[in-house]
Amino acid sequence: MFVDGEGRVLASNGWGAGEAEASRLVAHPAVAKAISESLADNAARVEAVVVPEAASGGRVELTILPMGDGTSALVLGRNVVLEHNLRTALVESRQRYKDLVEISSDFAWETDAGGVFAFVSPQGALGYRAEELVGRPPSDFFVEEW
Structure with missing residues (x-):
């Protein structure tokens, strides 16, 4: 107008x-x-x-x-x-997922586009704390063959 x-x-x-x-x-x-x-x-x-x-x-x-x-x-x-409603629903869904993962006893993770751990459930895995895993690729934790 x-x-x-x-x-x-x-x-x-x-x-x-x-x-x-x-x-x-x-x-x-x-x-x-x-x-x-x-x-x-x-x-x-x-x-x-x-x-x-x-x-x-x-x-x-x-x-x-x-x-x-x-x-x-x-x-x-x-x-x-x-657009606003979709963004709000996405944020709420993401929060529900995060809450579920935090109380779960299962190992849950998310990797970024480069294949590096972007999120690891709070209890960690493989004998590592979550903060030790985040930012590293899963290949860092492979056991070398004898």
Whole structure:
């Protein structure tokens, strides 16, 4: 959408929010502040804002591009609700896995892309403490043949 320095929507496309929704979004204090700061500096900016009443469900990433002499701006909005929810679910899942491994009596490990131990269950293994294993490749612990 195109907005002016007064926060009026000059134009919006039919792909995203309608003009009424765009006007409500621009009127939100966090959005209005981001637009006015971008216009004052005549510099592009990217802002993540939470607008609970937005059709997107609240989380919007805005790219604000001042046009010409800085009296108007092109504002591009991207719904980031799904991305936020997926990231939150991943963090929670990772924590549940970590909690499970920490109370398990089994040896659990994770290696990085280079094949080096990145995580070892707290009790360690093979007679080594976890901190002695992390950062080393499993091949360091192979028994040489006689």
